[in-house]
Amino acid sequence: QQQVKQSPQSLIVQKGGISIINCAYENTAFDYFPWYQQFPGKGPALLIAIRPDVSEKKEGRFTISFNKSAKQFSLHIMDSQPGDSATYFCAASPWQGGKLIFGQGTELSVKP
Amino acid sequence: DSGVTQTPKHLITATGQRVTLRCSPRSGDLSVYWYQQSLDQGLQFLIQYYNGEERAKGNILERFSAQQFPDLHSELNLSSLELGDSALYFCASSKIAGDTDTQYFGPGTRLTVL
Numbered sequence: 183q184q185q186v187k188q189s190p191q192s193l194i195v196q197k198g199g200i201s202i203i204n205c206a207y208e209n210t211a212f213d214y215f216p217w218y219q220q221f222p223g224k225g226p227a228l229l230i231a232i233r234p235d236v237s238e239k240k241e242g243r244f245t246i247s248f249n250k251s252a253k254q255f256s257l258h259i260m261d262s263q264p265g266d267s268a269t270y271f272c273a274a275s276p277w278q279g280g281k282l283i284f285g286q287g288t289e290l291s292v293k294p
Numbered sequence: 295d296s297g298v299t300q301t302p303k304h305l306i307t308a309t310g311q312r313v314t315l316r317c318s319p320r321s322g323d324l325s326v327y328w329y330q331q332s333l334d335q336g337l338q339f340l341i342q343y344y345n346g347e348e349r350a351k352g353n354i355l356e357r358f359s360a361q362q363f364p365d366l367h368s369e370l371n372l373s374s375l376e377l378g379d380s381a382l383y384f385c386a387s388s389k390i391a392g393d394t395d396t397q398y399f400g401p402g403t404r405l406t407v408l
Contacts, residue, residue, distance in 0.1 A: 228397070280395065
């Protein structure tokens, strides 16, 4: 019940294309859903986050879509660039605590 | 740069040994979190401290312990090390212990147990 399932494990996209990464959760107590970006040799960095009271949040080329009834959320990267090549993690946090439960990660490669 | 510092960057040690990983949170942040990242387990929450007190515990082994000091820096102690403890250990910090507060991650300590 504490798991967050993320897919795909890896993704190859052409420059200018749309990258889509999906996550699903089971625990309805989760109340905060961030996405983190991690480059090799670096720590994860917050990209964008959403609360379940909204269905979509957009920041620049990055959009989170949230489906509360399906317990699913996804990250869309528009106009993907080679510099976006990194590992992306979705996460969830229960309302009553601060710990992040992470998905398994998606390795994104954007080809020029 | 997140403002979270971790030392050392790399650590190579032998099975059965004990090591200490250090984390300094961002200025003004009271909460510190420890995570372990390995290929098979992914990113896993270990433990959280808030203003010196343990706040939440995750999948932390009994051989591991942590503490947060009055100056808010934190240490993660790993003892009786096994090969399977080889991983990246990240520290994160946030201002409060609230469930929606942004966690900023440090650069990590890569532990190799031989």
